[in-house]
Amino acid sequence: MEFGKLDKLMAEHEPSKEEQERILALNKREQLIEKCRRLNNQLKPRFDSNVYHCERCNDSGSYYQLEKVKYEVEGGEYEDEYLVCNRCECMKVRESLEALKHSGITEKMKRETFDNYRTDESWQKSIKEKAIKFLDSEETFFYIGGYTGSGKTKICSCILNKYVEREKAILYLVWRDFMADLMENIDNSNKLIKEAQDIEVLYIDDLYKFPPKDFEKRVLYGIINYRVNKGLKTIISSETKLKNSDAKEQYKYEDMINIDLAVAGRIWENAGNGEFVISIANEPKYNIRFRGNV
Numbered sequence: 001m002e003f004g005k006l007d008k009l010m011a012e013h014e015p016s017k018e019e020q021e022r023i024l025a026l027n028k029r030e031q032l033i034e035k036c037r038r039l040n041n042q043l044k045p046r047f048d049s050n051v052y053h054c055e056r057c058n059d060s061g062s063y064y065q066l067e068k069v070k071y072e073v074e075g076g077e078y079e080d081e082y083l084v085c086n087r088c089e090c091m092k093v094r095e096s097l098e099a100l101k102h103s104g105i106t107e108k109m110k111r112e113t114f115d116n117y118r119t120d121e122s123w124q125k126s127i128k129e130k131a132i133k134f135l136d137s138e139e140t141f142f143y144i145g146g147y148t149g150s151g152k153t154k155i156c157s158c159i160l161n162k163y164v165e166r167e168k169a170i171l172y173l174v175w176r177d178f179m180a181d182l183m184e185n186i187d188n189s190n191k192l193i194k195e196a197q198d199i200e201v202l203y204i205d206d207l208y209k210f211p212p213k214d215f216e217k218r219v220l221y222g223i224i225n226y227r228v229n230k231g232l233k234t235i236i237s238s239e240t241k242l243k244n245s246d247a248k249e250q251y252k253y254e255d256m257i258n259i260d261l262a263v264a265g266r267i268w269e270n271a272g273n274g275e276f277v278i279s280i281a282n283e284p285k286y287n288i289r290f291r292g293n294v
Contacts, residue, residue, distance in 0.1 A: 112157035146280025149287035
């Protein structure tokens, strides 16, 4: 074959400029894919797999992947792929589990679920229904007050554990212990209060077990007012009713509405105007602690 004819034949089969660019881009992508695979295989675990194991990042907390990026050059728009290191989604779970360690929740509370919350009585069924409804409502406060031993902490723990499942940051505090910590750590009191104000989901247990002093009222108002303004979920249980449902018993000292009208009003309004406020009468029949139901 003559060289002229051979050159012509080769020219006819030579990839076009566009085809050459496509092949070059393909080779570049294959190289990136291989590099991405190699880097992911080299990731070393940073977290305890016995606590939580993630296949995607091999418990390292991050992983590599290709991401498309659009950019403009001299009026033209282009798209290219780059190798990036991303924070793994499992870190949300790990942070939630770590926060749970410092949330103050007891092991017994962690076992409380709506599945094992018994509803032998109609009033128990009503409480459970309201608690479940609150979880997905736009209202931010849930308040249950009344007779001791009636399962107030249990139902609030059920709500709290659901938020844990949803990877929400939570804080559990027993009010009298919280106030004691403030008094013993005056220099650190602002930090403790700020933590209670800012946490995504707050559960205040046993609020006002004893008649509160003015300092307690100011602290509570500061926390409640802040959380109302920020729209943060707040759960409260207490032997103090928010507002007695019995007209003859209205405005007794043990009602929150008589202790601090401003706080009671804010809670009531942000609990669906009372929809998620529960009052359990001070009658021995509501103490189910000795029946094995709680």
